Amino acid sequence: MSEVGTIGFHYVVEAAGCDPEILSDANKLREIFLEAARIGKMEVKMTHFFKFSPTGVSGMVVVAESHLSIHTWPENGYAAIDVYTCGTKADPEAATDYILDKIGAKYAHVSEIKRGIYEDDDTYTHMIMTWEEALDRTNGKG
Template structure:
């Protein structure tokens, strides 16, 4: 079974709440996680909520990393979606578990883009002529 991408749903429970409410640390952690996984960063956007909580996204050429923090519950929800098989999303997940000092993390892995009519490994990018031959 071949897929276009891997999507990790990362539950970070029992984190250090001081880190989760620090915009600079949260942003640096996600950007560094993308770099650790050897991803190509395209754009970065973060927002700090009042009284607390941060949402952010690191758009990568291979898809994205996103986070939503609830420091009042010592919890963060992280999505790591990568296309192709070069980037290792599990490296980014492990890095974030350490950075947020999560004592009770969990990871659910989903394969995305499983196309039943395709029996061979799929490239995550194809050219227009290749697209015509697939149709």
């Protein structure tokens, strides 16, 4: 067996210091996620974004390569984001970076999980790399 057909990259992101207006706007988040999929070289199959009352949005873009999703808590400036792609042709890191920029995240804790790694005993495993980023959102304005 070969691991090539099973490999996936799953970015699990805790984004903080985000723009609460964007995190409250299901339509804006849909636009951001559709553009992120395009930037990440993914083929969009469907989208669904739902606005909760009084606040928060959950949304998903299903792509041929897997999915991008978000759950927001605007009152806390927090978003939980997943970007998962199968194969090696998509660019989930570029999609993740675009999303973080457009929601105005000031901080991100990111775990990149390489999934579907074939083992010799006909099982699969994954590897995790985690990092934290303080994101400069001042655009050179100090």
